[in-house]
Amino acid sequence: MSGHDHPLRPGETLRPVADHARRVADLITPRPPVRVALPDALGRVVVDDVHAPISLPGFDNSAMDGYAVRAADIAGATDDSPTRLPVAQDIPAGRTDVLTLSPGTAHRIMTGAPMPDGADAVVQVEYTDGGTDTVAIRRGVDAGTSVRRAGSDIAAGDLALPAGTVLGAPQIGLLAALGIGDVVVPDRPHVVVLSTGSELVAAGQPLQHGQIHESNGAMLCAALTAAGCRATALHFVPDDVEEFRAHLDAVVDSPDPPDLVLTSGGVSAGAYEVVKDALARDDVEFVKVAMQPGMPQGSGRYTTAIGRSVAIVTLPGNPVSAQVSFEIFVRPPLRAALSLPRDRPRTTAALTDDLRSPRGKRQFRRGVVETAPDGVLRVHPIGPPSSHHLRYLASANALIDIPEDADDIAAGESVAVLLLDDWARIPTPDDSARPQTSR
Structure with a gap:
């Protein structure tokens, strides 16, 4: 060793x-690329463009719990003079039969449930008396109110994810919503x-x-x-x-x-x-x-x-x-x-302590980057440069990259740092647990 x-x-x-x-x-x-199920795709990259096989939403549906109506039927509704309509149907989310709303009636409808043919608006339940046989509606609404139109999120055939997209939780959610159960990614x-x-x-x-x-x-x-x-x-x-x-x-x-x-x-x-x-x-x-x-x-x-x-x-x-x-x-x-970003994020930070580096060698010192109260990004060198000090490696969230032609670097000078976001948390300026800087 x-x-x-x-x-x-x-x-x-x-x-x-x-x-x-x-x-x-x-x-x-x-x-060679492989096809993997969505649970195995997190953090990986789509190899090819992914197009939507279906529209989202796939049908007009209600954006609110309330009553599907024809806007013209309730145009004059007010608190003092509510419009009363018979409730002809209950439409929970998941109902699959196709319904038609007759003029002068309402259908009680839940969020996400399909709109009945003939309805052009949804009145929120808060603007009604919540009736189940007959409903008193106290406010008129415009056509289109609280209705999610089919394809308003994405239409069938649209580009859902371009090639090279890194798959995080929202991207996997979109694929699942489109009914796509697997995807081609770099192995x-x-x-x-x-x-x-x-x-x-x-x-x-x-x-x-x-x-x-x-x-x-x-x-x-x-x-x-x-x-x-x-x-x-x-x-x-x-x-x-x-x-x-x-x-x-x-x-x-x-x-x-x-x-x-x-x-x-x-x-x-x-x-x-x-x-x-x-x-x-x-x-x-x-x-x-x-x-x-x-x-x-x-x-x-x-x-x-x-x-x-x-x-x-x-x-x-x-x-x-x-x-x-x-x-x-x-x-x-x-x-x-893996077609992922190959390089760590790099930035510059003000050095908090003097550093010595052997001329002719590019030195990588362990450091802790933090934003000081004055808003300046600073890096604290931690531990000596020796290669057996694992404790300080475990405490670092950055590597200070010192070029070959540098030997003495004074506190306050700007230095290049590689940010190691999956190594350690970035401490706050008053972090009392931060290891003491070794000069």
Whole structure:
């Protein structure tokens, strides 16, 4: 699980962040689209234009509880001189027979119930005495009052949702109202997360001296699920090259092979870097990227003993390095494969504390963005830059993006931030629970 930055060897150079991002993006391609039922479509994108197969409403219906009438029959109705009409029918919502309103009569009608032929208005029950045999109507209304006309929401054949629409609750509601029970969307990429390290123990199990609870698998699977992918965790691969390859072969050669294998750990410069050693014979490139945290990275394709190939991205093992690397390199192309917005929202905010950053590396510091009482958006750096401080990662709602050519940044300066809205809430200015800034 090594993951600290190591000094460069003579002649060794660092790969720019943008170049490595392109390398990873080239490995990830979309799956063919699939048809899914509406309950499985939330958060996904419609591939094709969806046209309304029916009109909404499908028939003229009442917008109020009241009485269906001919407006001309009650034109002179007032409080002092109400118009009295016999009530010929009761029309609850869901009644399916076709009714006709005779002149000089009324039908008691409920909200959503179909209008009878011949009626052109609905009088709200509040303007009547609520009678069931004969009704006294105390107010005249214009034709069309409280009537929802067929097709007034959407007409059959109209464009309901254009291709590329992200399906939230209202969009799914519209599809359901139109009688559309399934929709074609991009298929979810299947990503297998493989954590390495003989020292790893599952959460909930007791630790021996020198062991740690495995966290990267749970964290990365959660991040993949939040990004819209289908994530499978493979627990846990010891620091043994042949065992590592055997686990990987079993996954890739399975009936449900992944589109991408994501590993964490074993890619740095130590003596027991099992991922690096196991993939040395494959088309996998290991590099040092000009970033902090997350300098050691790997990417390429792995081929099993029977010739199946899969994209593989190897992340460093320290948890902050792994999660930041996922955000910068892996999440964007996976979101693009789903036709979803690939980039996190970005903005600028005023820095609340001085920061130091290593020149030549693009640094991503954890931060808390909040709107100050004066209305200015500010970002508080939290925690040191070290890649093992998971507590501060869990407290952040933003990453402060410091460019390679910066070293000293003074409080008050404007900095770029990535907003991580699914990580943590945005605190209020008087949030006493916010972790103390580490200078």
